[in-house]
Amino acid sequence: MAVKMSLRETVKISLQSxxxxxxxxxxxxxxxxxxxTALVGILTSIDAMEKSMTESFSAMGSSAFNIQNRGLNIRIGGQGERPKNxxxxxxxDAVGFRDEFSFPSTVSVKVFxxxxxxVKYKSEKTNPNISVQGGDVNFLQTGGYKLALGRNFTPRELELGSNVVIIGTKIKSSLFKQxxxxxxxVITxxxxxxxIIGVLEEKGSSAGMGGDNTTIIPLAxxxxxxxxxxxxYTITVMMSRPEMMDAGIGEATALFRNIRGLAVxxxxNFEITKSDAIVQALMSNLAYVTMGAIVIALITLVGASIGLMNIMLVSVTERTREIGLRKAVGATPQLIRRQFLTEAIVICILGGIAGILLGLIIGNAVALVLEASFLIPWIWIVVGIGxxxxVGIISxxxxxxxxxxxxPVEALRYE
Structure with a gap:
């Protein structure tokens, strides 16, 4: 008489074994x-990087673009082409464009x-990593900056090139204690x-932009x-409405070609890049990192599956008499096969749960460093369990x- 066993009983016996x-x-x-851990941890970290970069550039919105003398130079592993200079x-050129551009928008001119x-104040000083930028009255708005203290430049300060400055919040905390x-x-x-006439709100330094370690002075x-x-110089144009972006870029291109004296x-001989182009470029390059993480995880899992298969083969040899006894009392080959498969799957799931927890800890540690919110990558968790x-079935x-x-007879004779 064949022995029937429920899935619950099979799992229970597998856990005992x-x-x-x-x-x-x-x-x-x-x-x-x-x-x-490699799969979930690295991919959670990548999600954290993407979220952090998106939040960093979201202040400018999706309705701004820059006119520069070169394109973006974001390459990982030598991929991509070098931007033209x-x-x-x-x-x-820049001021002429700002004064002549009549499309509904806000235009600013800046220079790095x-x-x-x-930066020094009395006996305090910062590390030599402070950026200095020159901007006009619209620079804060088009750059996604907000003032925590103080005010923006006045037209007279901009016209005279006065020695006034707006500083980032990290500079304030470094120089002004208590x-x-x-x-x-007065700082140096x-x-x-x-x-100092103003202090910027905290913006974060994700993607290496150093928004809180910057100083802004009048363009003149x-x-x-x-x-x-x-x-x-760099020209930034912020549209009044996002749907006007393409039309605005067309108008800006025509005007700046005329300013540069280009024939039809x-x-x-200039580049126009949207405000989210840096994020998009970084995202596309992060795809290579994602592929690398998946390959590393798969190689590790292949090794794990071979090790698991070896352990299961040893287990079969050690439990030969047990298998023979089970068959002698009516266990079918299907039941024996299901029991050993269940054991392999349970081992893999136990390891997978531990790996998912470690991956979440590592990934969210990266998110914490990047000042991004806590992430639970449900897709990768489901993929990891799957x-x-x-792996359990294959091995x-x-x-x-x-x-x-x-x-069963030979199995019962096994010593």
């Missing part, structure tokens, strides 16, 4: 856990002065003295202290098949 070989089960589950955008300046009011204090930026003052003799058949079941099928084919 697993507990009797704890060391081997632990080592095999550990290998699987490492593979799932065009003639510098002069101050006259340096990225390695030191909540000292920084407004109207590089070798120049400036009066930046022109006067620029180390480069012919700097290139000549190609553009992979564990597949347990041959040992289970071998066990089910044992002759």
């Amino acid at each position: 697993i507990s009797s070989n704890r060391l081997r089960t632990f080592l095999t589950a550990l290998i699987i856990a490492i593979g799932i 065009y003639p510098n955008i002069t101050y006259e 002065v340096t990225g390695g300046s030191t 909540n000292e009011d920084p407004l109207n204090k 930026v590089g070798n120049m003295r400036f009066t 003052r930046a022109r006067a202290i620029m180390p480069a003799t012919r700097p290139s 058949k000549q190609e553009n 992979v564990c079941v597949i 347990g099928f041959y040992p289970a098949s071998k066990a089910s084919k044992l002759d």
Whole structure:
């Protein structure tokens, strides 16, 4: 008479068998856990990076674009083409565009002065990693900055190139201890003295933008202290409505071609990039990292499946008499096969759960560093569990098949 056994009973017997070989089960589950940790951990970290970058650039919205003398240079592993370098955008070009562009929008002109300046106040000073930018009255709005303290530049300060500055929040915390009011204090930026008129709200430094380690000075003052003799200026245009983006880019292209004196058949000698282009470029490059993480996890899981198969084969050999006894009392080959398959799957799921928990911890640790919110990648968790079941089936099928084919008489004689 054949013995019938429910799935619950099969799992219970499998757990009993697993507990009797704890060391081997632990080592095999550990290998699987490492593979799932690589899969869930790295992919959760990538999700955290994407979320952080999106939040960093969301302030500018999807309705702004920049006019520059070169394209973006974001490449990972040597992939992609180097951006073309065009003639510098002069101050006259940039201001001429700002004054002539009549499309409904907000236009600003900025110039990057340096990225390695030191800011001092009395005996306190920052690290030499402070960026200095020159901007006009619309720079804060188009750059996604907001003021926590103080005010923006006045038209007279911009016209005269006054020695006034707006500083990032990290500079404030580094120089002004015990909540000292920084407004109207005189600081030294590089070798120049400036009066603080404003402090920016915290913006974060995701994607290496250093938004809280920046200083902004009037554009005319930046022109006067620029180390480069012919700097290139950047024009930022923010549309009043997102749906006007394409039309605005078309108008801006036509106007700037005219300012640059380009003939009809000549190609553009400038680049127009949307505000979210950096995020999109980084996202596309992160796809290679995602593929690498999946490959690493799969290689680890292949090794784990081989180890699990070996353990299950050893288990079949050690339990030959048990298998023979079960068959003698009526256990069918299908029942024996299901029991060994269940054991393999249970080991993989135990390792998978541990790997998922470790992966979540690692991934959200990265999210914490990047100041992103807590992430639970449900898709990758489901994928991880599914992979564990597949690995268990693949690695347990041959040992289970071998066990089910044992002759009960020969099995009972086995020593």
